[in-house]
Amino acid sequence: MAQNVTSGYGSYVNYGYEATYGTAVAGSRTFGHGVKITHDRKNTMEKIYGLGARNAATTVAKKYEGTADVEFIMSNGSFFRAMLGAEADAGGGPYTHTFTEANTIPSISILTGTELGTTDEVTALLGVKVNSASITAAVNEAVKVRLSCFYKTETLATSGIGSQVAETEVPFTFAQGSLSVGGTTIGFVQSVELTMNNNLEGVWGLGSRIKAAEVEKTREYNLSMTVSFSDVSLLLQTFFGAAGGPLATSTPASVACVLTFTNGAASTALRSVVMTFANLYLDTEKLPKDVSEVLKEDVSGWALSCTNVVYTNNTQVDIGSP
Secondary structure (H helix, E strand, O other): OOOOOOOHHHEEEEEEEOOOOOOOOOOOEOOOEEEEEEEEEEOOEEEEOOOOOOOOOEEEEOOOEEEEEEEEEOOOOOOHHHHHEEEEEEEOOOEEEEEEEOOOOOOEEEEEEEOOOOOOEEEEEEEEEEEEEEEEEEOOOEOEEEEEEEEOEEEEEOOOOOOOOOOOOOOOEHHHEEEEEOOEEOOOEEEEEEEEEOOEEEEOOOOOOOOOEEEEOOOEEEEEEEEEOOOOOOOHHHHHOOOOOOOOOOOOOOEEEEEEEEOOOOHHHOOEEEEEEEEEEEEEEEOOOOOOOOOEEEEEEEEEEEEEEEEEEOOOOOOOOO
8 A cells, every 4th residue: 555645534533541650551532523633742852062163063862752732622521530630420320420639630641643554653642641721612613622731752653553433422512501600600601711720840860861750730720701791790890809899908709610511401311511610719801892892891810729520421430531
């Protein structure tokens, strides 16, 4: 078979949770619909100069570094375990899969490749940890997810090409979403973006170019939204901390925040993802007024913690688990 130039239709990307950091597992899980991946590699090369010549004398390779960005349409919640760390199954049809914060997050293997003809590209990214996850919902769009990841190392083969695992759940859209702040559902939300950040830092040691560990540092939950302005009390007074304007000597009180996507069905047909955050503070608010535009309020802030993310479907055990 001849070697071929191809497009993404000849590629695939699946993943599985590792039992040991950096040890390959089978890629039995799909991230979601419409998946895309970009993986970047760095040899961290350095040119070495010396006296006696203007040209570099040699080159050395230092740390080996890999990153991967995965984009997809949200249709399941299994990826939250890679972001938050812990998962528990419950229920009896429908079933709930509750993801909660842990001080360490699990690593995954990402299996990807491309059919090129006689010699293929078959790559396993090993020791992958999710540094940040961004979830975006906007009017007239499907719910989009972007995972930014670091990985330890990888293997490359030229045969044994795999295939894309089929996603069985239906994508969520903006029409299936709702946002609650301080116990009040916010109306006319035009867009919302939630970003979770693990602030990972790679650790290398003497004796190997390959990363030894990926360390979790501070954790962040940032939220921004655009809302058609209709009610002062919904967000503006929460931002001020009082009905009459900004507080003079104290910090506005925090509120709870819940971002929900659901198909609205019942029993075993229910599919939903409910993200609950505690201690949300609104840091910035912008309200442009233009006679030719609908008034839209831009608000951003952060939550101090994630209470949990609950994914509901009709699968008893989340198959994102090892």
